[in-house]
Amino acid sequence: KLLKDGKECSHKLAALSPFLSPDGFLRVGGRIAWAPISEKAKRPFLIPKESHLARLLTDYLHKFSGHGGPRLVQSLLHREYWIPSARSLIRQQIHKCVTCTRFLAPTINLIYPYIHRMADLPKARLTPGRCFTHTGIDFGGPFTIKLSARRNAKTEKGYFALFVCMTTRAVHIEVVSALSTEACLAAIDRFIARRGLPSHFYSDNGRNFRGAAREMSEVHHFLKQATPEFESFLAQSEISWIFNPP
Numbered sequence: 001k002l003l004k005d006g007k008e009c010s011h012k013l014a015a016l017s018p019f020l021s022p023d024g025f026l027r028v029g030g031r032i033a034w035a036p037i038s039e040k041a042k043r044p045f046l047i048p049k050e051s052h053l054a055r056l057l058t059d060y061l062h063k064f065s066g067h068g069g070p071r072l073v074q075s076l077l078h079r080e081y082w083i084p085s086a087r088s089l090i091r092q093q094i095h096k097c098v099t100c101t102r103f104l105a106p107t108i109n110l111i112y113p114y115i116h117r118m119a120d121l122p123k124a125r126l127t128p129g130r131c132f133t134h135t136g137i138d139f140g141g142p143f144t145i146k147l148s149a150r151r152n153a154k155t156e157k158g159y160f161a162l163f164v165c166m167t168t169r170a171v172h173i174e175v176v177s178a179l180s181t182e183a184c185l186a187a188i189d190r191f192i193a194r195r196g197l198p199s200h201f202y203s204d205n206g207r208n209f210r211g212a213a214r215e216m217s218e219v220h221h222f223l224k225q226a227t228p229e230f231e232s233f234l235a236q237s238e239i240s241w242i243f244n245p246p
Helices: 052-064 070-077 086-095 098-111 181-195 207-226 230-237
Strands: 134-146 155-165 171-176 200-203 240-243
Touching: 052 070, 052 086, 070 086, 134 181, 155 181, 171 181
Parallel strands: 134 200, 200 240
Antiparallel strands: 134 155, 155 171
């Protein structure tokens, strides 16, 4: 109606360069007049996503293609028609298909019996708590760092320790000088001083992490034996280190 009255249409619709064909239908414009495809594909009919016709076309092409998936249905649809945000509409209509719901799951289990659902998320990812109570740790780099702010200051290789809260996905970054147990422990000390004591660390099976975990357990064991007063405190504050499977 806006095009017939010579008025401007909405921004999303204007991006498609719509025009009225001689037979009175709204079609998509563009700059592909010389493309080696059919005229219907060059200038497809423009159909609103919310219209009943869009849902009927989607259902028809889904059944016509043998209950094909979203990509196949969208490919067939774009040969003659253009529906803005068609992929979400196609997924919505396929999700409502009773035939697909009834027969697809048993078919997949017969053809691909080794396919299983992903496991549940770890408890640390779902349990509410203080930020960085459950912390993942990893190293990144190397990169070059300057030893001072002077223009011609010396540079050396450096890394960064990445601490990620397993619950909130908050990130804390510490610069470390080497991939060693000592550097890892120093980065952990700075992290704890800033963010508080976590209850669990999660990391890969790297030598530096295993060494840091070993040293921390040795220190805890020594303190428990040397000072009984620390036992109640360490029972609450001792960090459990969990290594991810390789």
